[in-house]
Amino acid sequence: MADNTATFIDLILAIILPPLGVFLKYGCEIEFWICLVLSFFGYLPGIIYAVWVIVK
Numbered sequence: 001m002a003d004n005t006a007t008f009i010d011l012i013l014a015i016i017l018p019p020l021g022v023f024l025k026y027g028c029e030i031e032f033w034i035c036l037v038l039s040f041f042g043y044l045p046g047i048i049y050a051v052w053v054i055v056k
Contacts, residue, residue: 007054007055010024010025010054011051011054011055014047014050014051014054015047015050015051018035018038018039018043018046018047018049018050019032019035019036019039019046019050021050021054022035022049022050022053022054025053025054026053031053034049035049035050035053
């Protein structure tokens, strides 16, 4: 149950601020940096990538 709650909170953060949601899940690994670059190119690509990374 706690894992589902953490995933839900990560998804909410990924929608509000995509790099933050990925950072809380993975730290400063490559997923975070990819999400950060995509968020600079546009908010929507950052959200899509963040949700995909968190759910997979």
